[in-house]
Amino acid sequence: MGKVVGFELSSQEPEKAVNFYRNVFGWKIAEPQWDYWTATTTDGEDKSINGGIAKGPQDFPHGTRIQxxxxxIDDAIEHAVENGATIVREKMEFEEFYLAYLNDPTGIGFGLIQNKK
Known part of the structure; x- marks a missing residue:
């Protein structure tokens, strides 16, 4: 079975996206190479995935929603909005988790998920 092992966030304002994800989630973002900033979201001891932020091409200027x-989740939503995010769908409750959809300041959509303990 295929599994997600990374991500790429495309944006026409990648520096703004880099600052957002660094400030809101504490991601470690490397210096850019070829308009691509490598993003580290894990210390290697958990099951997080790593990926990057790229300047998107004109035919796909921004995209890729991740969870x-x-x-x-309430604190994360508040902190994201304080840093320029907009709420697309308010927090929803499911049997095993809470989920909300937001757009970062550059228009990239993402989901926030809080598992119920």
């Missing part, structure tokens, strides 16, 4: 697991 970001957080400890407290």
């Amino acid at each position: 970001i697991e957080v400890e407290v």
Whole structure:
């Protein structure tokens, strides 16, 4: 079975996206190479995935929504909005988790997920 092993966030404003993900989620972002910033979201001891942020081409200027697991979804939503995010869909409750959809300041959509303990 195929599994997600990384991600790429495309944006026409990649520096703004880099600052957002670094400030809101504490990602370690490398210096750019070829308009691509490598993003590290794990210390190697958990099951997180790593990926990058890229300047998207004109025919796909921004995209790729990912799910970001957080400890407290309400706090994460508040912090994201304080840093320029907009809420696309408010927090929803499911049997095993909470989920919300937001757009970062550059228009990239992402999901926040909090597992119920």
